[in-house]
Amino acid sequence: MWQSYIKHFKNYLRLERSLSGNSVEAYVRDVEKLEEYLNLSKIALTPVQITETHLSGYLRYLAELGMAAHSQARMLSGIKAFYKYLLLENEISEDPTELLESPRLPRKLPDVLSYEEIESMLSVIDHSTPEGTRNRAIVEVLYSCGLRVSELTDLQLTNCHFDIGFMRITGKGDKMRLVPIGREAVKYTRIYLDEVRPEIAPAKGSEDILFLNRRGKQLTRVMIFLIIKDLAEKAGIHKNVSPHTFRHSFATHLIEGGASLRAVQEMLGHESITTTEIYTHLDRDYLRQVVTEFHPRG
Numbered sequence: 271m272w273q274s275y276i277k278h279f280k281n282y283l284r285l286e287r288s289l290s291g292n293s294v295e296a297y298v299r300d301v302e303k304l305e306e307y308l309n310l311s312k313i314a315l316t317p318v319q320i321t322e323t324h325l326s327g328y329l330r331y332l333a334e335l336g337m338a339a340h341s342q343a344r345m346l347s348g349i350k351a352f353y354k355y356l357l358l359e360n361e362i363s364e365d366p367t368e369l370l371e372s373p374r375l376p377r378k379l380p381d382v383l384s385y386e387e388i389e390s391m392l393s394v395i396d397h398s399t400p401e402g403t404r405n406r407a408i409v410e411v412l413y414s415c416g417l418r419v420s421e422l423t424d425l426q427l428t429n430c431h432f433d434i435g436f437m438r439i440t441g442k443g444d445k446m447r448l449v450p451i452g453r454e455a456v457k458y459t460r461i462y463l464d465e466v467r468p469e470i471a472p473a474k475g476s477e478d479i480l481f482l483n484r485r486g487k488q489l490t491r492v493m494i495f496l497i498i499k500d501l502a503e504k505a506g507i508h509k510n511v512s513p514h515t516f517r518h519s520f521a522t523h524l525i526e527g528g529a530s531l532r533a534v535q536e537m538l539g540h541e542s543i544t545t546t547e548i549y550t551h552l553d554r555d556y557l558r559q560v561v562t563e564f565h566p567r568g
Contacts, residue, residue, distance in 0.1 A: 271316045272305045279355050300348025307331055317356065322366045325349065329370070339373040346372055381509040383519045385566045388413060394504040400466045401484070405497050407455070407462040408481055412513060414455035415439070416520030416538050419491050419513040425480045432456050441539040449537050523566055 276298060283294045301317075307328050308315065315324070332342050350367045357365050383391075392409060396402040412422060421439050429438035435456065436448045451459075459480075472479070473486040481489050494513050502511035509515070521534050 272301075275317045275356070275361075276301055276305075278359075279352055282355050283351075296344075297348040297351055300345045301352045303345060304328055304349055317352070318362050320366055322369055325366055325370055329373070333373070343372040346370065381511065381515055381518070382522045383507070383509070383511065383515055385523065387505070387507055387509075388516075388519065388566075390505040391501045391507065394501060400469065403458075403466050404462050404481060405501070407459040408494065408497065409501070409516070410455040410458045411451070412516040413520055414452035415449045416517045416534075417449070418442075418517065419494050422513070423479075423481070423489050423491060423494060426478045427480050428478055430459070430480060432460065439539065445539065447536070447539045527566075 279301065280294060280298050283289045283297055284291075289297070304325075308320075308324070311327075311331075313324065329342065329346065332345065346367075350370075353362065353365050353367045356362045388409075392406065395406045395409070397406060408422065411417065411425070412419075415437060417425075417439065418441070421441060424440060425437065429440075430451075431437065432451070435450055437451050439447050439449050441447060462481075467480075467482065470482050470484065471486045472482060473488075476482060476486060476488045479488045483489055483493065491513075498511055498513050498515070502509070517538070521538060524534050524537075
């Protein structure tokens with residue numbers, strides 16, 4: 271009986287929700303694990319007879335096995351999807367997973383670089399090479415503006431307004447925001463633009479991209495990751511450093527320096543989790559003042 275329901279659930283995921291093969295298999299595996307638990311527990315019920323009590327027992331069983339909270343939560347999401355499908359197909363009238371709570375996930379605080387560690391990474395850059403000059407500008411912009419790595423790689427020349435100290439950033443969901451850029455980032459980006467980029471012939475489609483590789487193509491996220499990893503290693507930093515570390519460090523240093531949470535939220539492009547407004551809107555002069563006053567390299 272279970273296999274018939276699972277087969278139709280699999281077809282639903284593949285054809286109607288258009289999930290990838292790996293995602294479909296993961297969801298199906300989650301439901302099969304529930305069936306396995308019921309068989310072990312000698313609970314001879316069909317999927318439509320299962321109640322919240324049975325599912326709560328299954329979650330306790332997973333916890334007693336020592337399964338990590340993240341894994342429990344992921345398996346529960348597969349079971350929730352299965353019962354939402356059964357509800358959609360009118361196989362059940364009530365969803366037994368509706369009141370189930372996911373296991374509490376521990377919040378892992380991201381690594382943050384101290385200002386001295388950032389300085390040590392900057393100090394190991396070889397400015398005598400075109401790549402070194404470019405990489406200095408990349409690190410300065412990452413730290414000065416708190417950008418996501420995709421926002422950095424997609425950064426366009428026409429969106430860099432150094433004369434007024436701002437860059438126009440395209441964030442998640444193609445939402446635009448203005449971010450102040452500090453004086454050190456402006457300084458080293460101008461050096462890159464004056465001395466390095468004019469020597470590179472941009473590839474087709476990359477003419478307006480700010481940071482290019484030696485072949486004139488847009489840098490990839492992986493390339494930025496490797497640049498940052500290499501600098502951290504040369505500087506003797508043993509933390510888990512990635513491009514996103516600079517984003518966390520940007521926010522932490524501003525807040526520790528006295529900047530308001532509202533201003534930092536605006537510059538990071540975070541959606542509000544407490545109101546229906548997507549962004550708070552602050553005066554550009556105020557945002558520039560926040561970076562100038564509170565950012566270590568403002």
